[in-house]
Amino acid sequence: MRHILIIGAGKSTGVLVDYLVSKSVEYDLHLTIADKQLSSAQNLAGNNERTTAIELDIFKPEPRRRQVKEADIVISMLPARYHIEVARDCIEFEKNMVTASYVSKEMQELDQQARDNNLIFMNEIGVDPGIDHMSAMQVIDRIRDQGGRMLLFESFTGGLVAPQDDNNLWNYKFTWNPRNVVTAGQGGAAKFIQEGKYKYIPYHRLFRRTEFLDVEGYGRFEAYANRNSLKYREVYGLEDIETLYRGTMRRVGYSKAWNMFVQLGMTDDTYTMDGSDQMSYRDFINSFLPYSPTDSVELKLRHELRIDQDDIMWEKLLELDIFNPNKIVGITDATPAQILQKILEDKWTLQSREKDMIVMYHKFGYEINGQTHQIDSTMVCKGDGNRQTAMAKTVGLPVAIAALRILNGEIKEYGVQIPIKSSIYKPILEELEEYGIRFRESETKYLGYNDLNL
Secondary structure, three states: OEEEEEEOOOOOHHHHHHHHHHOHHHHOEEEEEEEOOHHHHHHHHOOOOOEEEEEOOOOOHHHHHHHHHHOOEEEEOOOHHHHHHHHHHHHHHOOEEEEOOOOOHHHHOOHHHHHHOOOEEEOOOEEOOEHHHHHHHHHHHHHHHOOOEEEEEEEEEEEEEOHHHOOOOOOOOEOOOHHHHHOOOOOOOEEEEEOOEEEEEOHHHHHHOEEEEEEOOOEEEEEEEOOEHHHHOOOOOOOOOOEEEEEEEEEOOHHHHHHHHHHHOOOOOOOOOOOHHHOEHHHHHHOOOOOOOOOOHHHHHHHHHOOOOOOHHHHHHHHOOOOOOOOEOOOOOOOHHHHHHHHHHHHHEOOOOOOEEEEEEEEEEEEEOOEEEEEEEEEEEEOOOOOOOHHHHHHHHHHHHHHHHHHOOOOOOOEEEOOOOHHHHHHHHHHHHOOOOOOEEEEEOOOOOOOOOO
């Protein structure tokens, strides 16, 4: 029996476990699900004879190393910053490894050791990064095989609430890590290339520079720029491309409203606020506004943001109950971003019966035989509720499929990898279609980049 060690029993691990359990008899698998909270691992393992749940603290080297040594392959579903310790164990005990996270500098430094030991360290095999890489490279490779020259590549992904549960004015609820939403875009200007010119969007302007996207059957969305769109220019082989832009999708109107928090400084994560444990939501808002002996917090905020009482922006703020003097933050030494997250979680937490959806949109502009073309490729995946969320499916399934293919010797590219080679992405994308994760393409004449929003 072949042993798969899964470390981390988080939100996307359930779908991963379900897939591998469904294949366990056919491929002679046994799954050990390890988590610091034993109950979380037990919840995923159930009573299946092909699964074992264990308590594992990854900061305790000996138990961690023992589990890695006994495994045939290791899947790390830990937060990205913790993968490296597991990866070093995998080098020592010559075990293949799979993660959904971006390749860190420390992970990349293990590339040669992995190659020397004929090991595969597959990273960025979730949804974004992951399905975005595979689906993009499938079209790019097809264009190149036909003799085409890439002119434009844009890629957008959004984790959103499904239409039937889209019932607040922000058209948004947390479907993944709330902290990443609150701090999105920080740490440097967004960088991309447009018509051969480098473009930069500083954080304080990020949410006012958006592009509109229409997805058939789902209406209009907007997208704001990711921090560095150019990091995959070399990886994708697009060094000479004229336009390259990657962004995050939201429903129209979200970015303009979110920008209110940015301009007030409420998304700042660099300092802590005194007395935050006893601070009310109303006190938090007032902390960012000028002193006035007569004006209310509401009036000061409207003046500061220059919005009227009948403005939809004002209605969105009221919906969050941010002026409530009786709701207490209750977090010691909290940053503004942490407090804002707490406030938003009150209203934006996806309830057990509510469903999420993942939306992905690629644009490819290319030239072939003197004529220009554009391919628009879209994917919408809806969750089924509870642990079968769209986010869990689009992260867990590609991780599971890749892990099983590595275990079966069907992926043979050694070293620190991401899924950009056809031998990797083609069979994975084909299998994902069996689970409803498929792309729809349409082709038109490419007229050049004329979107004035950017």
